[in-house]
Amino acid sequence: MFVNFRRIRKCQLVQLMTTCLVLSVLMVCWEQLDANVFGHVKSYSYRYLVNRLDYINKSLTIPREQARSFSDFRYLLDHSGKCAGEDVLLLLFVKTSPENIDRRNAIRSTWGNETYIRSALGATVKVVFALGRPKEAEEEAGQPARGTGLVREDRLHGDLIQRDFLDSFHNLTLKLILQFHWMHTRCAHARFLMTADDDVFVHMPNLVGYLRGASRRGVTDLWVGRVHRGAPPIRSRDSKYYVPFEMYQWLSYPDYTAGAGYVVSRDVADKIYQATLTLNASLYIDDVFMGICANAVGVSPQEHVYFSGEGKAPYHTCIYDQMMTSHGHVEDIHDLWEAATNPQVKQKASGLMGRLYCTAVKMSLLCKPYNFNTYPCKAAFL
Structure with a gap:
Protein backbone atom coordinates (compact mmCIF):
# COMPACT_ATOMS: atom_id res chain seq x y z
CA MET A 1 0.00 0.00 0.00
CA PHE A 2 1.31 3.41 -0.96
CA VAL A 3 1.39 5.94 1.88
CA ASN A 4 1.78 9.65 1.16
CA PHE A 5 4.12 10.67 4.02
CA ARG A 6 4.28 14.23 2.75
CA ARG A 7 0.50 14.59 3.16
CA ILE A 8 0.65 13.07 6.64
CA ARG A 9 3.34 15.50 7.72
CA LYS A 10 1.32 18.37 6.29
CA CYS A 11 -1.80 17.34 8.26
CA GLN A 12 0.22 17.01 11.43
CA LEU A 13 1.65 20.48 10.90
CA VAL A 14 -1.85 21.94 10.45
CA GLN A 15 -3.03 20.17 13.60
CA LEU A 16 -0.04 21.47 15.55
CA MET A 17 -0.60 25.03 14.36
CA THR A 18 -4.31 24.82 15.18
CA THR A 19 -3.57 23.49 18.66
CA CYS A 20 -1.05 26.27 19.29
CA LEU A 21 -3.55 28.88 18.11
CA VAL A 22 -6.29 27.55 20.40
CA LEU A 23 -3.92 27.41 23.36
CA SER A 24 -2.74 30.96 22.69
CA VAL A 25 -6.30 32.25 22.63
CA LEU A 26 -7.09 30.40 25.85
CA MET A 27 -4.00 31.85 27.55
CA VAL A 28 -4.89 35.38 26.49
CA CYS A 29 -8.56 35.05 27.47
CA TRP A 30 -8.14 32.75 30.46
CA GLU A 31 -8.74 35.38 33.09
CA GLN A 32 -11.94 36.53 31.43
CA LEU A 33 -13.08 32.95 30.83
CA ASP A 34 -12.36 32.08 34.42
CA ALA A 35 -14.36 35.07 35.67
CA ASN A 36 -17.30 34.86 33.28
CA VAL A 37 -17.68 31.14 32.64
CA PHE A 38 -15.96 28.99 35.21
CA GLY A 39 -16.77 31.46 37.98
CA HIS A 40 -20.49 31.13 37.24
CA VAL A 41 -20.25 27.34 36.99
CA LYS A 42 -18.55 27.17 40.40
CA SER A 43 -21.07 29.61 41.83
CA TYR A 44 -24.09 27.72 40.53
CA SER A 45 -22.73 24.45 41.89
CA TYR A 46 -22.02 26.07 45.23
CA ARG A 47 -25.43 27.77 45.34
CA TYR A 48 -27.67 24.88 44.33
CA LEU A 49 -25.79 21.67 45.01
CA VAL A 50 -23.81 22.32 48.16
CA ASN A 51 -25.31 25.03 50.37
CA ARG A 52 -28.53 26.91 51.03
CA LEU A 53 -26.69 30.06 52.14
CA ASP A 54 -28.04 30.04 55.69
CA TYR A 55 -24.48 30.33 56.98
CA ILE A 56 -24.13 33.68 55.18
CA ASN A 57 -26.77 35.19 57.45
CA LYS A 58 -24.86 34.06 60.52
CA SER A 59 -21.54 35.36 59.20
CA LEU A 60 -22.98 38.82 58.47
CA THR A 61 -25.11 39.20 61.60
CA ILE A 62 -23.81 41.88 63.95
CA PRO A 63 -25.07 43.50 67.18
CA ARG A 64 -27.86 46.04 66.72
CA GLU A 138 -22.46 72.46 49.59
CA GLU A 139 -23.04 72.86 53.26
CA GLU A 140 -21.44 74.35 56.31
CA ALA A 141 -21.24 72.46 59.60
CA GLY A 142 -23.36 69.67 58.12
CA GLN A 143 -26.35 71.91 57.44
CA PRO A 144 -27.59 72.70 53.94
CA HIS A 304 -40.87 39.37 35.65
CA VAL A 305 -39.81 39.22 32.02
CA TYR A 306 -40.66 42.88 31.37
CA PHE A 307 -38.39 44.26 34.06
CA SER A 308 -35.09 44.91 32.31
CA GLY A 309 -31.75 44.37 33.95
CA GLU A 310 -28.84 46.59 33.05
CA GLY A 311 -29.91 46.76 29.40
CA LYS A 312 -32.13 48.98 27.27
CA ALA A 313 -35.32 47.52 25.82
CA PRO A 314 -35.85 47.69 22.03
CA TYR A 315 -37.86 50.61 20.73
CA HIS A 316 -41.09 49.20 19.31
CA THR A 317 -44.83 49.50 19.84
CA CYS A 318 -45.13 45.79 20.58
CA ILE A 319 -42.55 46.13 23.35
CA TYR A 320 -44.30 49.13 24.90
CA ASP A 321 -47.53 47.17 25.24
CA GLN A 322 -46.16 45.13 28.18
CA MET A 323 -43.05 47.06 29.20
CA MET A 324 -42.47 47.66 32.90
CA THR A 325 -38.95 49.11 33.03
CA SER A 326 -36.06 49.81 30.69
CA HIS A 327 -32.60 50.89 31.73
CA GLY A 328 -30.23 53.47 30.25
CA HIS A 329 -32.52 56.35 29.30
CA VAL A 330 -31.47 59.97 29.74
CA GLU A 331 -31.65 62.10 26.60
CA ASP A 332 -34.44 60.00 25.05
CA ILE A 333 -36.76 59.80 28.03
CA HIS A 334 -39.30 62.38 26.77
CA ASP A 335 -39.53 60.77 23.32
CA LEU A 336 -39.87 57.31 24.84
CA TRP A 337 -42.56 58.47 27.26
CA GLU A 338 -44.59 59.99 24.43
CA ALA A 339 -44.24 56.90 22.24
CA ALA A 340 -44.78 54.29 24.96
CA THR A 341 -47.94 55.88 26.41
CA ASN A 342 -49.57 56.64 23.06
CA PRO A 343 -53.13 55.17 23.07
CA GLN A 344 -52.43 53.56 19.70
CA VAL A 345 -49.98 51.16 21.36
CA LYS A 346 -52.78 49.11 22.92
CA GLN A 347 -54.86 49.28 19.76
CA LYS A 348 -52.09 47.90 17.52
CA ALA A 349 -51.30 45.07 19.96
CA SER A 350 -54.91 43.99 20.50
CA GLY A 351 -56.97 41.42 18.63
CA LEU A 352 -55.81 38.13 17.13
CA MET A 353 -53.87 39.69 14.25
CA GLY A 354 -52.29 42.27 16.54
CA ARG A 355 -51.13 39.61 18.98
CA LEU A 356 -49.73 37.42 16.21
CA TYR A 357 -47.93 40.37 14.67
CA CYS A 358 -46.44 41.43 18.01
CA THR A 359 -45.32 37.88 18.80
CA ALA A 360 -43.41 37.75 15.52
CA VAL A 361 -41.89 41.20 16.10
CA LYS A 362 -40.82 40.39 19.65
CA MET A 363 -39.29 37.10 18.54
CA SER A 364 -37.13 38.98 16.03
CA LEU A 365 -36.13 41.57 18.64
CA LEU A 366 -35.64 39.43 21.74
CA CYS A 367 -34.69 35.93 20.60
CA LYS A 368 -31.09 36.67 19.68
CA PRO A 369 -27.98 34.99 21.12
CA TYR A 370 -26.41 38.37 21.94
CA ASN A 371 -29.52 39.84 23.59
CA PHE A 372 -28.39 40.36 27.18
CA ASN A 373 -29.87 42.21 30.15
CA THR A 374 -33.10 43.32 28.51
CA TYR A 375 -36.12 41.06 28.12
CA PRO A 376 -35.64 37.30 27.62
CA CYS A 377 -36.86 35.43 24.56
CA LYS A 378 -39.81 33.94 26.46
CA ALA A 379 -41.24 37.46 26.81
CA ALA A 380 -42.15 37.24 23.12
CA PHE A 381 -44.75 34.58 23.87
CA LEU A 382 -46.50 36.26 26.80
Whole structure:
Protein backbone atom coordinates (compact mmCIF):
# COMPACT_ATOMS: atom_id res chain seq x y z
CA MET A 1 0.00 0.00 0.00
CA PHE A 2 1.31 3.41 -0.96
CA VAL A 3 1.39 5.94 1.88
CA ASN A 4 1.78 9.65 1.16
CA PHE A 5 4.12 10.67 4.02
CA ARG A 6 4.28 14.23 2.75
CA ARG A 7 0.50 14.59 3.16
CA ILE A 8 0.65 13.07 6.64
CA ARG A 9 3.34 15.50 7.72
CA LYS A 10 1.32 18.37 6.29
CA CYS A 11 -1.80 17.34 8.26
CA GLN A 12 0.22 17.01 11.43
CA LEU A 13 1.65 20.48 10.90
CA VAL A 14 -1.85 21.94 10.45
CA GLN A 15 -3.03 20.17 13.60
CA LEU A 16 -0.04 21.47 15.55
CA MET A 17 -0.60 25.03 14.36
CA THR A 18 -4.31 24.82 15.18
CA THR A 19 -3.57 23.49 18.66
CA CYS A 20 -1.05 26.27 19.29
CA LEU A 21 -3.55 28.88 18.11
CA VAL A 22 -6.29 27.55 20.40
CA LEU A 23 -3.92 27.41 23.36
CA SER A 24 -2.74 30.96 22.69
CA VAL A 25 -6.30 32.25 22.63
CA LEU A 26 -7.09 30.40 25.85
CA MET A 27 -4.00 31.85 27.55
CA VAL A 28 -4.89 35.38 26.49
CA CYS A 29 -8.56 35.05 27.47
CA TRP A 30 -8.14 32.75 30.46
CA GLU A 31 -8.74 35.38 33.09
CA GLN A 32 -11.94 36.53 31.43
CA LEU A 33 -13.08 32.95 30.83
CA ASP A 34 -12.36 32.08 34.42
CA ALA A 35 -14.36 35.07 35.67
CA ASN A 36 -17.30 34.86 33.28
CA VAL A 37 -17.68 31.14 32.64
CA PHE A 38 -15.96 28.99 35.21
CA GLY A 39 -16.77 31.46 37.98
CA HIS A 40 -20.49 31.13 37.24
CA VAL A 41 -20.25 27.34 36.99
CA LYS A 42 -18.55 27.17 40.40
CA SER A 43 -21.07 29.61 41.83
CA TYR A 44 -24.09 27.72 40.53
CA SER A 45 -22.73 24.45 41.89
CA TYR A 46 -22.02 26.07 45.23
CA ARG A 47 -25.43 27.77 45.34
CA TYR A 48 -27.67 24.88 44.33
CA LEU A 49 -25.79 21.67 45.01
CA VAL A 50 -23.81 22.32 48.16
CA ASN A 51 -25.31 25.03 50.37
CA ARG A 52 -28.53 26.91 51.03
CA LEU A 53 -26.69 30.06 52.14
CA ASP A 54 -28.04 30.04 55.69
CA TYR A 55 -24.48 30.33 56.98
CA ILE A 56 -24.13 33.68 55.18
CA ASN A 57 -26.77 35.19 57.45
CA LYS A 58 -24.86 34.06 60.52
CA SER A 59 -21.54 35.36 59.20
CA LEU A 60 -22.98 38.82 58.47
CA THR A 61 -25.11 39.20 61.60
CA ILE A 62 -23.81 41.88 63.95
CA PRO A 63 -25.07 43.50 67.18
CA ARG A 64 -27.86 46.04 66.72
CA GLU A 65 -25.70 48.82 68.13
CA GLN A 66 -23.14 48.19 65.40
CA ALA A 67 -25.76 47.83 62.66
CA ARG A 68 -27.23 51.19 63.65
CA SER A 69 -24.08 52.90 62.36
CA PHE A 70 -25.26 52.20 58.79
CA SER A 71 -28.60 53.95 59.28
CA ASP A 72 -28.02 56.53 61.97
CA PHE A 73 -27.47 59.48 59.62
CA ARG A 74 -29.51 62.61 60.15
CA TYR A 75 -31.73 63.96 57.41
CA LEU A 76 -30.51 67.05 55.60
CA LEU A 77 -33.69 67.20 53.49
CA ASP A 78 -36.86 65.39 54.44
CA HIS A 79 -40.63 65.35 53.92
CA SER A 80 -42.10 63.38 56.78
CA GLY A 81 -45.70 64.20 55.78
CA LYS A 82 -45.38 63.17 52.15
CA CYS A 83 -47.73 60.19 52.51
CA ALA A 84 -49.88 61.41 55.37
CA GLY A 85 -53.62 60.91 55.05
CA GLU A 86 -53.51 59.25 51.60
CA ASP A 87 -54.09 55.74 50.33
CA VAL A 88 -50.72 55.23 48.65
CA LEU A 89 -50.54 52.47 46.09
CA LEU A 90 -46.81 52.85 45.47
CA LEU A 91 -43.93 54.63 47.14
CA LEU A 92 -41.30 55.00 44.43
CA PHE A 93 -37.74 55.86 45.41
CA VAL A 94 -35.41 57.03 42.66
CA LYS A 95 -31.72 56.63 43.50
CA THR A 96 -30.00 59.74 42.26
CA SER A 97 -26.86 61.82 42.73
CA PRO A 98 -26.86 65.52 43.70
CA GLU A 99 -25.56 66.68 40.33
CA ASN A 100 -28.21 64.82 38.28
CA ILE A 101 -30.85 67.55 38.35
CA ASP A 102 -31.60 67.15 34.63
CA ARG A 103 -32.46 63.50 35.14
CA ARG A 104 -34.73 64.32 38.06
CA ASN A 105 -36.51 67.02 36.10
CA ALA A 106 -37.00 64.64 33.17
CA ILE A 107 -38.58 62.07 35.49
CA ARG A 108 -40.80 64.71 37.11
CA SER A 109 -42.14 65.73 33.71
CA THR A 110 -42.70 62.19 32.37
CA TRP A 111 -43.26 58.88 34.12
CA GLY A 112 -42.74 60.25 37.64
CA ASN A 113 -45.26 63.08 37.39
CA GLU A 114 -47.58 62.53 40.36
CA THR A 115 -50.28 64.81 38.98
CA TYR A 116 -50.43 62.84 35.72
CA ILE A 117 -50.54 59.54 37.60
CA ARG A 118 -53.41 60.72 39.79
CA SER A 119 -55.48 62.31 37.01
CA ALA A 120 -54.84 59.87 34.15
CA LEU A 121 -54.45 56.62 36.08
CA GLY A 122 -56.48 57.34 39.22
CA ALA A 123 -53.71 56.13 41.51
CA THR A 124 -51.72 57.72 44.29
CA VAL A 125 -48.01 57.19 43.68
CA LYS A 126 -45.45 59.10 45.72
CA VAL A 127 -42.18 59.69 43.85
CA VAL A 128 -39.19 60.79 45.91
CA PHE A 129 -35.46 60.96 45.23
CA ALA A 130 -32.88 59.39 47.56
CA LEU A 131 -29.46 61.00 47.72
CA GLY A 132 -26.53 61.67 50.00
CA ARG A 133 -24.25 64.63 50.61
CA PRO A 134 -22.56 66.14 47.51
CA LYS A 135 -18.92 65.32 46.89
CA GLU A 136 -18.17 69.02 46.63
CA ALA A 137 -19.39 70.29 49.98
CA GLU A 138 -22.46 72.46 49.59
CA GLU A 139 -23.04 72.86 53.26
CA GLU A 140 -21.44 74.35 56.31
CA ALA A 141 -21.24 72.46 59.60
CA GLY A 142 -23.36 69.67 58.12
CA GLN A 143 -26.35 71.91 57.44
CA PRO A 144 -27.59 72.70 53.94
CA ALA A 145 -26.52 76.24 53.13
CA ARG A 146 -29.21 78.72 52.17
CA GLY A 147 -29.63 79.12 48.45
CA THR A 148 -27.77 75.94 47.43
CA GLY A 149 -28.98 74.15 44.33
CA LEU A 150 -30.46 71.18 46.17
CA VAL A 151 -32.29 73.36 48.67
CA ARG A 152 -33.78 75.50 45.90
CA GLU A 153 -34.76 72.39 43.96
CA ASP A 154 -36.39 70.84 47.01
CA ARG A 155 -38.32 74.01 47.82
CA LEU A 156 -39.70 73.95 44.31
CA HIS A 157 -40.60 70.26 44.12
CA GLY A 158 -40.65 68.93 47.69
CA ASP A 159 -39.38 65.47 46.80
CA LEU A 160 -35.71 65.17 47.87
CA ILE A 161 -34.83 62.80 50.71
CA GLN A 162 -31.21 63.43 51.68
CA ARG A 163 -29.13 61.99 54.49
CA ASP A 164 -25.77 63.09 55.80
CA PHE A 165 -23.46 60.57 54.15
CA LEU A 166 -21.23 61.07 51.12
CA ASP A 167 -23.08 60.36 47.89
CA SER A 168 -20.83 57.83 46.13
CA PHE A 169 -20.91 54.42 44.50
CA HIS A 170 -19.48 52.83 47.62
CA ASN A 171 -22.35 54.22 49.70
CA LEU A 172 -25.17 52.81 47.57
CA THR A 173 -26.06 50.36 50.33
CA LEU A 174 -26.55 53.30 52.70
CA LYS A 175 -28.94 54.75 50.14
CA LEU A 176 -30.83 51.46 50.02
CA ILE A 177 -31.14 51.42 53.81
CA LEU A 178 -32.37 55.03 53.69
CA GLN A 179 -35.31 53.94 51.50
CA PHE A 180 -36.54 51.12 53.71
CA HIS A 181 -36.10 53.12 56.91
CA TRP A 182 -37.92 56.14 55.44
CA MET A 183 -40.84 53.99 54.37
CA HIS A 184 -40.98 52.33 57.79
CA THR A 185 -41.21 55.65 59.63
CA ARG A 186 -42.97 57.94 57.12
CA CYS A 187 -44.97 55.85 54.65
CA ALA A 188 -45.52 52.41 56.18
CA HIS A 189 -49.08 52.19 54.82
CA ALA A 190 -48.00 52.28 51.16
CA ARG A 191 -48.99 48.99 49.55
CA PHE A 192 -45.80 48.67 47.49
CA LEU A 193 -42.29 50.06 47.41
CA MET A 194 -40.23 50.44 44.25
CA THR A 195 -36.59 51.41 43.97
CA ALA A 196 -35.17 52.57 40.61
CA ASP A 197 -32.11 54.27 39.15
CA ASP A 198 -32.44 57.78 37.76
CA ASP A 199 -31.69 56.54 34.23
CA VAL A 200 -34.52 54.01 34.27
CA PHE A 201 -37.74 54.42 32.32
CA VAL A 202 -40.82 53.15 34.12
CA HIS A 203 -43.96 52.49 32.09
CA MET A 204 -46.26 53.83 34.77
CA PRO A 205 -49.63 52.85 33.21
CA ASN A 206 -48.50 49.23 32.88
CA LEU A 207 -46.94 49.19 36.34
CA VAL A 208 -49.99 50.71 38.04
CA GLY A 209 -52.24 48.16 36.34
CA TYR A 210 -49.98 45.32 37.46
CA LEU A 211 -49.83 46.52 41.07
CA ARG A 212 -53.56 47.11 41.26
CA GLY A 213 -54.14 43.53 40.19
CA ALA A 214 -51.65 42.26 42.76
CA SER A 215 -53.28 44.38 45.46
CA ARG A 216 -56.76 43.09 44.64
CA ARG A 217 -55.46 39.52 44.95
CA GLY A 218 -53.94 40.33 48.33
CA VAL A 219 -50.48 39.37 47.16
CA THR A 220 -47.82 39.05 49.87
CA ASP A 221 -44.12 38.18 49.81
CA LEU A 222 -43.83 40.01 46.50
CA TRP A 223 -40.34 40.90 45.31
CA VAL A 224 -40.32 41.21 41.56
CA GLY A 225 -37.75 42.32 38.99
CA ARG A 226 -34.93 40.96 36.85
CA VAL A 227 -33.49 38.09 38.90
CA HIS A 228 -29.81 37.14 39.14
CA ARG A 229 -29.33 33.59 40.41
CA GLY A 230 -26.10 32.09 41.64
CA ALA A 231 -24.01 35.13 40.69
CA PRO A 232 -20.38 34.95 41.89
CA PRO A 233 -18.52 37.86 43.50
CA ILE A 234 -16.18 39.67 41.11
CA ARG A 235 -12.61 39.33 42.32
CA SER A 236 -10.90 41.37 39.60
CA ARG A 237 -9.51 44.59 41.06
CA ASP A 238 -10.09 46.36 37.74
CA SER A 239 -13.86 45.97 38.02
CA LYS A 240 -16.17 48.59 39.43
CA TYR A 241 -17.94 45.75 41.24
CA TYR A 242 -14.80 44.26 42.77
CA VAL A 243 -15.48 42.69 46.16
CA PRO A 244 -12.47 41.60 48.21
CA PHE A 245 -12.46 38.24 49.93
CA GLU A 246 -12.34 39.95 53.30
CA MET A 247 -15.64 41.70 52.58
CA TYR A 248 -17.47 38.63 51.24
CA GLN A 249 -15.69 35.29 51.38
CA TRP A 250 -18.28 33.02 49.77
CA LEU A 251 -18.34 31.77 46.15
CA SER A 252 -21.93 32.81 45.47
CA TYR A 253 -24.34 35.62 46.27
CA PRO A 254 -27.91 34.90 47.35
CA ASP A 255 -30.44 35.40 44.58
CA TYR A 256 -31.23 39.08 44.01
CA THR A 257 -32.91 41.42 41.54
CA ALA A 258 -31.05 43.93 39.40
CA GLY A 259 -30.86 47.22 41.25
CA ALA A 260 -31.98 49.20 38.20
CA GLY A 261 -35.58 48.69 39.23
CA TYR A 262 -37.66 46.29 41.33
CA VAL A 263 -40.83 46.25 43.44
CA VAL A 264 -41.62 44.76 46.85
CA SER A 265 -44.90 44.49 48.70
CA ARG A 266 -45.46 46.26 52.01
CA ASP A 267 -44.87 43.14 54.11
CA VAL A 268 -41.55 42.47 52.37
CA ALA A 269 -40.46 46.07 52.86
CA ASP A 270 -41.05 45.70 56.59
CA LYS A 271 -39.09 42.43 56.70
CA ILE A 272 -36.16 44.02 54.87
CA TYR A 273 -36.22 46.93 57.31
CA GLN A 274 -35.97 44.48 60.20
CA ALA A 275 -33.09 42.65 58.51
CA THR A 276 -31.10 45.88 58.12
CA LEU A 277 -31.15 46.25 61.90
CA THR A 278 -28.95 43.18 62.39
CA LEU A 279 -26.83 42.74 59.23
CA ASN A 280 -23.42 44.12 58.32
CA ALA A 281 -24.02 46.61 55.48
CA SER A 282 -20.39 47.21 54.57
CA LEU A 283 -20.94 45.35 51.28
CA TYR A 284 -21.40 48.31 48.94
CA ILE A 285 -23.23 46.57 46.09
CA ASP A 286 -26.75 47.52 47.09
CA ASP A 287 -28.73 44.98 45.07
CA VAL A 288 -26.60 42.16 46.47
CA PHE A 289 -27.15 43.46 50.00
CA MET A 290 -30.87 43.47 49.27
CA GLY A 291 -30.53 39.78 48.36
CA ILE A 292 -28.69 39.09 51.61
CA CYS A 293 -31.43 40.81 53.63
CA ALA A 294 -34.18 38.97 51.78
CA ASN A 295 -32.46 35.63 52.23
CA ALA A 296 -32.18 36.33 55.95
CA VAL A 297 -35.95 36.79 56.26
CA GLY A 298 -36.97 33.99 53.89
CA VAL A 299 -38.07 36.05 50.87
CA SER A 300 -37.20 34.94 47.33
CA PRO A 301 -37.17 37.14 44.21
CA GLN A 302 -39.64 36.53 41.42
CA GLU A 303 -38.79 36.99 37.77
CA HIS A 304 -40.87 39.37 35.65
CA VAL A 305 -39.81 39.22 32.02
CA TYR A 306 -40.66 42.88 31.37
CA PHE A 307 -38.39 44.26 34.06
CA SER A 308 -35.09 44.91 32.31
CA GLY A 309 -31.75 44.37 33.95
CA GLU A 310 -28.84 46.59 33.05
CA GLY A 311 -29.91 46.76 29.40
CA LYS A 312 -32.13 48.98 27.27
CA ALA A 313 -35.32 47.52 25.82
CA PRO A 314 -35.85 47.69 22.03
CA TYR A 315 -37.86 50.61 20.73
CA HIS A 316 -41.09 49.20 19.31
CA THR A 317 -44.83 49.50 19.84
CA CYS A 318 -45.13 45.79 20.58
CA ILE A 319 -42.55 46.13 23.35
CA TYR A 320 -44.30 49.13 24.90
CA ASP A 321 -47.53 47.17 25.24
CA GLN A 322 -46.16 45.13 28.18
CA MET A 323 -43.05 47.06 29.20
CA MET A 324 -42.47 47.66 32.90
CA THR A 325 -38.95 49.11 33.03
CA SER A 326 -36.06 49.81 30.69
CA HIS A 327 -32.60 50.89 31.73
CA GLY A 328 -30.23 53.47 30.25
CA HIS A 329 -32.52 56.35 29.30
CA VAL A 330 -31.47 59.97 29.74
CA GLU A 331 -31.65 62.10 26.60
CA ASP A 332 -34.44 60.00 25.05
CA ILE A 333 -36.76 59.80 28.03
CA HIS A 334 -39.30 62.38 26.77
CA ASP A 335 -39.53 60.77 23.32
CA LEU A 336 -39.87 57.31 24.84
CA TRP A 337 -42.56 58.47 27.26
CA GLU A 338 -44.59 59.99 24.43
CA ALA A 339 -44.24 56.90 22.24
CA ALA A 340 -44.78 54.29 24.96
CA THR A 341 -47.94 55.88 26.41
CA ASN A 342 -49.57 56.64 23.06
CA PRO A 343 -53.13 55.17 23.07
CA GLN A 344 -52.43 53.56 19.70
CA VAL A 345 -49.98 51.16 21.36
CA LYS A 346 -52.78 49.11 22.92
CA GLN A 347 -54.86 49.28 19.76
CA LYS A 348 -52.09 47.90 17.52
CA ALA A 349 -51.30 45.07 19.96
CA SER A 350 -54.91 43.99 20.50
CA GLY A 351 -56.97 41.42 18.63
CA LEU A 352 -55.81 38.13 17.13
CA MET A 353 -53.87 39.69 14.25
CA GLY A 354 -52.29 42.27 16.54
CA ARG A 355 -51.13 39.61 18.98
CA LEU A 356 -49.73 37.42 16.21
CA TYR A 357 -47.93 40.37 14.67
CA CYS A 358 -46.44 41.43 18.01
CA THR A 359 -45.32 37.88 18.80
CA ALA A 360 -43.41 37.75 15.52
CA VAL A 361 -41.89 41.20 16.10
CA LYS A 362 -40.82 40.39 19.65
CA MET A 363 -39.29 37.10 18.54
CA SER A 364 -37.13 38.98 16.03
CA LEU A 365 -36.13 41.57 18.64
CA LEU A 366 -35.64 39.43 21.74
CA CYS A 367 -34.69 35.93 20.60
CA LYS A 368 -31.09 36.67 19.68
CA PRO A 369 -27.98 34.99 21.12
CA TYR A 370 -26.41 38.37 21.94
CA ASN A 371 -29.52 39.84 23.59
CA PHE A 372 -28.39 40.36 27.18
CA ASN A 373 -29.87 42.21 30.15
CA THR A 374 -33.10 43.32 28.51
CA TYR A 375 -36.12 41.06 28.12
CA PRO A 376 -35.64 37.30 27.62
CA CYS A 377 -36.86 35.43 24.56
CA LYS A 378 -39.81 33.94 26.46
CA ALA A 379 -41.24 37.46 26.81
CA ALA A 380 -42.15 37.24 23.12
CA PHE A 381 -44.75 34.58 23.87
CA LEU A 382 -46.50 36.26 26.80
